[in-house]
Amino acid sequence: MEQPDPPLAPAAFLILFALASGDKHGYAIMQEARKLSDHSFQMGPATLYTTIQRLLDADRIREVPGPDHGDSRRKYYRLTGAGKSTLNAELARMESMVKKSKAMRLRTAESSS
Amino acid sequence: MNSWFYDKLLLLYPEDLRRAFGAEMSLAFADDIEIMGALRVWWCALRELLMVALPGQSSNRSVVVPAISFALCAFTQSVELWIGMHQSPGLEGLPLVGAIIYVLLPSFMNACVAFVVTRVYANLSITVLTLN
Numbered sequence: 001m002e003q004p005d006p007p008l009a010p011a012a013f014l015i016l017f018a019l020a021s022g023d024k025h026g027y028a029i030m031q032e033a034r035k036l037s038d039h040s041f042q043m044g045p046a047t048l049y050t051t052i053q054r055l056l057d058a059d060r061i062r063e064v065p066g067p068d069h070g071d072s073r074r075k076y077y078r079l080t081g082a083g084k085s086t087l088n089a090e091l092a093r094m095e096s097m098v099k100k101s102k103a104m105r106l107r108t109a110e111s112s113s
Numbered sequence: 114m115n116s117w118f119y120d121k122l123l124l125l126y127p128e129d130l131r132r133a134f135g136a137e138m139s140l141a142f143a144d145d146i147e148i149m150g151a152l153r154v155w156w157c158a159l160r161e162l163l164m165v166a167l168p169g170q171s172s173n174r175s176v177v178v179p180a181i182s183f184a185l186c187a188f189t190q191s192v193e194l195w196i197g198m199h200q201s202p203g204l205e206g207l208p209l210v211g212a213i214i215y216v217l218l219p220s221f222m223n224a225c226v227a228f229v230v231t232r233v234y235a236n237l238s239i240t241v242l243t244l245n
Contacts, residue, residue, distance in 0.1 A: 026134075027141040031148075044154070045141040046126065046161035049134035050169075073140055 008090050010041055011051040016060065016079060016087040023064055025074035026052065052077065060086055115151055116143045125162060125176055127169040175231050182227035186220040 008016070011033075018024060018032035030048050033041065055061045060083035066076040079087070119142045123135050145154045170176040194215055198207065207215075
């Protein structure tokens with residue numbers, strides 16, 4: 001039986017999530033990740049690029065050529081097939097957690113409305 | 114100026130990360146300063162220094178020894194300042210900038226000395242004498 005992936009670290013999850021809407025360079029990923037987390041997760045350049053390095057090594061994202069008119073110093077990144085699967089698995093895991101929490105009535109009526 | 118300091122700070126990060134992404138990290142830092150403001154971005158950068166750079170350099174004595182020296186000195190200076198403020202009424206009106214300088218300047222000097230000593234000892238071949 002195949003072992004499911006362990007839960008992703010918040011930075012890795014947000015980077016994969018940010019790249020789901022298309023190729024982006026590092027700073028655009030950082031901004032998108034902030035937006036996705038409603039500015040609750042502060043990711044600086046070091047966290048961003050350490051995580052990008054890990055995701056590149058794990059073949060979850062890959063470097064792609066940027067647009068012709070773009071800044072040549074910026075590298076662009078794209079989700080790989082494995083990256084999409086990991087993101088989908090993580091979203092499914094979160095969905096299942098939310099369902100379980102609702103079933104256990106862990107969320108108050110106010111917070112779930 | 115901010116970017117210059119950040120470039121120097123990058124020297125504390127693991128070499129492979131710096132080599133692969135150093136230029137991009139500087140660029141992202143400069144972009145972030147323009148949008149988020151210097152104070153917020155520097156706070157985040159200093160937090161990352163403790164959470165990412167130093168753990169990544171745990172085997173590099175030239176970073177670990179000055180970092181420990183800096184932390185210990187900053188701690189003792191802070192305690193001294195705190196005691197001083199509670200014992201001596203004249204120190205109560207010490208401005209925040211003065212307090213920060215009082216804590217950070219000696220700590221920084223201490224870290225510099227620790228760095229130089231570590232580098233010098235790393236280049237010396239030390240013979241351990243055994244008494245048989």
